[in-house]
Amino acid sequence: MTAVVAQGTFDILHPGHVHYLSDAAAMGDRLHVIVARGENVTHKPKPILSDGQRRRMVAALDVVDEAHLGHPEDIFVPIERIDPDVIVLGYDQHHDEEHLQSALRSRGIDCRVDRASARDAPAEELSSTGHIVDRIVERRS
Numbered sequence: 001m002t003a004v005v006a007q008g009t010f011d012i013l014h015p016g017h018v019h020y021l022s023d024a025a026a027m028g029d030r031l032h033v034i035v036a037r038g039e040n041v042t043h044k045p046k047p048i049l050s051d052g053q054r055r056r057m058v059a060a061l062d063v064v065d066e067a068h069l070g071h072p073e074d075i076f077v078p079i080e081r082i083d084p085d086v087i088v089l090g091y092d093q094h095h096d097e098e099h100l101q102s103a104l105r106s107r108g109i110d111c112r113v114d115r116a117s118a119r120d121a122p123a124e125e126l127s128s129t130g131h132i133v134d135r136i137v138e139r140r141s
């Protein structure tokens with residue numbers, strides 16, 4: 001049984017999220033998703049939806065076996081509990097594979113790090129939360 005971990009913000013679900021999570025699910029038998037706490041999202045605007053709502057929406061996806069809310073301070077706490085065989089990063093996530101791998105090793109966590117593929121979105125599709133929010137603001141203002 002290969003346990004896989006994927007993680008992200010997942011604010012306002014779109015087909016890009018489904019692609020990432022389907023890709024991650026295909027790399028093992030059981031997919032766990034860690035949903036980032038809003039307070040820890042610092043590289044882009046804070047999520048619109050609450051931590052609990054984002055976690056519940058991710059949990060409702062077919063490819064997801066378990067969705068966990070992230071730890072507020074230490075990202076390795078949920079990893080230690082889940083004990084995955086592989087962590088699958090999103091194709092564009094800023095986390096560095098080598099750096100993450102050595103941090104895992106120094107915590108005594110034996111797990112490899114892989115990356116999901118990018119997705120070719122059809123032109124009419126909005127597959128970025130930032131673009132969906134921009135479109136809403138443009139249409140409603």
Ligand SMILES: Cc1cc2nc3c(=O)[nH]c(=O)nc-3n(C[C@H](O)[C@H](O)[C@H](O)COP(=O)(O)O)c2cc1C
Pocket residue numbers: 007008009034035036037038040041042043044069070071072074075076077078079087094095100
């Ligand atoms: C292996 C791994 C585990 C993570 N676990 C958590 C966690 O437990 N709690 C959390 O808030 N964020 C966690 N994150 C980080 C988020 O997914 C996200 O990268 C972070 O909240 C910052 O968002 P931003 O990078 O888009 O600013 C984890 C990231 C990685 C790579």
Ligand SMILES: Nc1ncnc2c1ncn2[C@@H]1O[C@H](COP(=O)(O)OP(=O)(O)OP(=O)(O)O)[C@@H](O)[C@H]1O
Pocket residue numbers: 007008009010011015016017019020044089090091092093117118119121127128129130131
């Ligand atoms: N169109 C896409 N194709 C492939 N993977 C995607 C796509 N959109 C999102 N993902 C993956 O899903 C991960 C989790 O999504 P997250 O909600 O953190 O970011 P996002 O949807 O790209 O948001 P934003 O547009 O605000 O940056 C992303 O880091 C990314 O790797």
